Amino acid sequence: MLNWLRREPLVHFLVIGVMLYGISLGLSEGQEGAVADDKTIDVTKAALFSFMQHRGNISREDASRYWARLAPAAQTALIESYIEEEVLFRTALAFGLDQNDYVIKRRLIQRMEFAALGLAGRDLEPKPAEVRAYFEANQSDYIVPEKITFSHIYLNPARYADLEELQSTAESWLFELNARQPGLADTGEYGDRFPYYRRYVDRDRVFITDHFDDGFAEAVFTQHVNANWQGPIQSQHGLHLVLIQDRRTAELLPFSEVRDQVATEVRRQQKLAASAAYVTGLKSQFDIRVAPVLQP
């Protein structure tokens, strides 16, 4: 098991760990941690404090105070630590490991994306008005499709001598059922075993189409709720008498019912948008040239 873990691309973690640090310096501290030239390392106060700030997750002021309180040996150790990281980072860059390896590129990008979320979308909590506005603008996402609740009595053609007997049985049962008006539990003697359900509760058209077929779904979804049995309706399975107990047209859920869900979605989208905006901002700082041959 260990063997596969030792394989590439894991080795790149070396580079990544170090490079991520460099990136984070560059991100929030402008040029302070940037590379002046390939072979010079300037340990400036600004660079060191920035290093401390990120290492310790502390503020710039705290870094300054912390430094002042350190014993000389500790100060030297801290500088050494900074130099070590910087050397590794520079070496990695010198190897060009940031240039060509797609895996590293992906990880660096991920780090940037995370940073972007943190910078642009920190503690995002959508405002009530934003949630409401999103709901208004995306109502189609909060529509419950039309749904139906019905029971059916199924006549399996294989169990009847011919179509005529099938049809006449269905019609005589229909008459009998509507004359007798038995409770649902007392209809067990009518009809045949259906492969799927006898009773469908709050199901949408897709579900009914799957279990019956398009024609049947269209038929029941255009019937009205009725205390009487209706039909017979044909499907790929045979004939059906149906008792439609509830049918609801597609309805927009009230905002009060879906507020939390909408907020969840707004939060998700705002984070993505913040991140995208950050990247757009970065793009504007580059001169981007697409080869003419690539342009549509």
Next chain:
Amino acid sequence: MRMKMSHLAAIGFFSVGCSLSAAAEGAGYAPQASQDYPQNVYWGDTHLHTRNSADAYSLGNENLTPIDAYRFARGQEILAHNGMKVRLKRPLDFLVVSDHAEYLGGYYRYNVDDPMVTETAAGKQWSGYIAEGSPEKMMASFVDSMSEAPTNPPFPDATQSYIWADVARTADEYNVPGLFTAFSGYEWTSMIDGNNLHRVVVYRDAADKVVQRPPFNAQMSRDPRDLWKALEEYEVATGGQVIAIAHNGNLSNGMMFPSESVDGQAIDQGYASLRARWEPVYEVTQVKGDGEAHPTLSPADEFADYENWDADNIARTEQKEDWMLKHEYARGALKLGLAYEEALGVNPFKFGMIGSTDGHNTFSTTAEDNFFGKFPESEPAPERMTNAMANDALWQNWRLVASGYAAIWAEENTREALFDAMKRREVYATTGSRIQVRFFGGFDYGEDDIHKPDYVTLGYQKGVPMGGDLTRDAKAGAPTFLIAAAKDPLGANLDRIQVVKGWLVSDGTVEERVYDVAWSGSRKVSPDTGKLPAVGSTVDEKSASYLNTIGATSLATYWQDPDFDASQRAFYYVRVLEIPKPRWTTLDAAYFGLTLPDEVPREIQDRAYTSPIWYTP
């Protein structure tokens, strides 16, 4: 009409008319039940990983989160690692995001410098590895977490709780009673000597309870008994409910359904009681192999040789030996369970069966015609026919099984109803199709009952559903069963229904037999072999298509055990077979224009396995 799969496109776009929306808690989602038994089968996956799992993250799932898992399961479109836009034709009804508990969420958070991870002892140790030029040690720390004496410290409680709270609250946010159930869950990743003992832990509860205890991980203990103890502590402390679901016995080298506990003690009544209590269902089929039956254990069962992964253990450190098999496969374990119940008074292996995917790329795809692989490396691409799992270190990816579903009979689609159904084992597994199966056992069914339109009502009134128990009825004869199966409405016809019986003989041995009880067409059981002929095949390999011109859209039967001995403990479960379809690899070959290697099977007969009904004298 030829059932030509549009395959990769098939998963593409199929408008369901409207995206999911929801009713508020408690408002109008309860079906207006006229009968108080489960009338709906719900389809889902209890085992799926995201980038929060260390191995998933290491192997390229860097971006997909539990939110993406829920959105995908609910029918939203997600961008896959291979660049394809993916959307399920039929959304799932429920999902358990079950990321590995060991360093849960940790690799991602380390990699993006989350101080809650980088500042832990583990995080600092990882930084040390990187500084010393041994980054592989960080990645190995996930495997190290399962070792006898881990050298990497676990995350402190504060870090675990911080990440776990995020996981549990996300599940709550995407849980919409009546429409989509999102369970909180995780995977306890115990491995001993390279042998798989993994369990998925599933909660019935909302985050307010779930967050009170972080996941139990292999760093705390690799002994299942300690996991059960932790589950008990959770229930006592919170008033919540939780279960554990084991999987991949096929990669446990005899340890999944063992004769002794991990410290070498023979299985005793205490072990048996706890296992029966905490592990009511078993994940019998998934991407790393099907675990219902094995041909070596069941030489008379011509369908036992099905997508078995039987070369070695999960770390690939030890070859399989024949003695291990009965401790790995569900049928073998159900048989062992009868003997244990006789000896101990408790059956440790009294489990129902479900399937799930164990996908690590966040896509819950179960079917031949929508299979998106396990890791990003096995997402649809020509290479997945020849590459191997985990950067070519583990099994060939063509072996991956497009499997499976957890099917749950319940009154409504809520955490409570689905969880309770799992506890009473009214569940079944399929290897990827939405085959509907009813299975009832009792002593009073009549031959005509199965033809009645309300056979389900009779099933419940006069007997027990799948997962239930029958006890000796002195007046009655052999138990009777009502069994009905219907094809996946969008899938292949059915070949046959079988009953698998296991029983304990007085000399202590356990026997098994597979009965063909209903089948399509006019086939006759051969008097010479006692076998029903094969259904045939309409698969056209070149076009990767098949025809529903053979098989049946539904099958049903009344069946009475012809070999019943009232003094013998027994179990009965149902296996339903579809007609042959092109295997996902055949679809890949047609789509990408590849030549299939000789060793890759061309066809597959997807199937369903119900939870058993047990008979106790």
